[in-house]
Amino acid sequence: MDTGKNIWIQKSSRVIKGLIVSYLVSGAGLLLLALLLLKYQLDERKVSAGILAVYILSGLSGGIYMGKTAERKK
Numbered sequence: 001m002d003t004g005k006n007i008w009i010q011k012s013s014r015v016i017k018g019l020i021v022s023y024l025v026s027g028a029g030l031l032l033l034a035l036l037l038l039k040y041q042l043d044e045r046k047v048s049a050g051i052l053a054v055y056i057l058s059g060l061s062g063g064i065y066m067g068k069t070a071e072r073k074k
Contacts, residue, residue: 014070017065017066017069022059025057025058
């Protein structure tokens with residue numbers, strides 16, 4: 001029973017770490033986008049495309065991180 005609990009804790013910690021990576025990439029990307037908006041007065045279409053790109057990159061980075069850590073644990 002103890003090993004099952006340890007496996008669950010390891011899997012959930014990987015997911016939480018992946019979410020943290022995703023949030024950090026998302027926050028940094030949105031901050032950069034806000035600074036670019038402030039400096040260059042970007043139009044709405046470019047800002048929307050930038051937001052979409054930031055969210056796609058953050059999701060990919062979190063997923064890749066979780067995949068790589070799961071691969072190492074095997």
